[in-house]
Amino acid sequence: MTDTTGALPHPDFTLPVRGDAYRRADADTLAGFDTITSATACAKLHGMGITRSWVDGPVPLSPGQRVVGSAITLQFMPQREDLASGLGQEYVERHTALWAVLEQVQPGDVLVIQAYGSRFSGCIGDILARYFLRKGGAGIVVDGRIRDAARIRQLGLPVWSTGTTPHYASQTELFPWAYDVPVAVGGALCMPGDVVIADDDGPVIVPQAMSNDxxxxxxxxxxxxxxxxxxxxxxxxxxxxxxxxxxxxxxxxxxxxxxxxxx
Incomplete structure (x- = not known):
């Protein structure tokens, strides 16, 4: 019979996971997208053979906003209690990829978050959004939900998400697992350093190597x-x-x- 009263055995695995070093899209490249809509970028990519560039699901928290920036990525994964759990959130989450990725933010970055469209994980809240904005972050795209929506609107930070929730990031089913890694968002692949364009038509991911074309x-x-x-x-x-x-x-x-x- 399995003993369920004590601590679970913990696999020999270190979190958070961090991906390899990458190069951000440069300022001149980002400036080149200043007048380009997500719809036009999506159409041109389709003609070049990239048929899945639109991030299906996330919509603007405040209509009329727009962002262009270099992708910095965060990956959530399902919780498994022998490895990662959101119990004791204030003391656990500060040691996760969610806190770690925010320390890597540079001016002009767009944080792109893989959360599987979860309705129960508030991947970003007011305090983290404030810190992101203070460090020069340009916008956030979440394939999932956020919390503290009213306060984030007041910040003026451009955010695209699938909705809102009162839950904190690891309260239910997901856990901030890795950063600076490839992420899947709304059916599209986003690599660290890709160009992100988001407006009222939704977010589009432009492969960095194709950006000038x-x-x-x-x-x-x-x-x-x-x-x-x-x-x-x-x-x-x-x-x-x-x-x-x-x-x-x-x-x-x-x-x-x-x-x-x-x-």
């Missing part, structure tokens, strides 16, 4: 869409300007040259 393609796309909107507002036919035909592409190129010359 996405910038070039997206800038052209958004410029011709601006031109097309103008022509449609003037009464032009949809089929001629969305998308552009070879003839209207020539018209757009002439319009773009004139705009550049005017500047």
């Amino acid at each position: 996405v910038i070039d393609a997206a800038r052209d796309h958004e410029e011709w869409e601006t031109f097309s909107r103008r022509r449609l507002d003037e009464g032009a036919r949809l089929g001629d300007y969305y998308p552009l035909t070879p003839d209207t592409r020539e018209e757009f190129e002439a319009w773009r040259s004139a705009q550049a010359f005017a500047l």
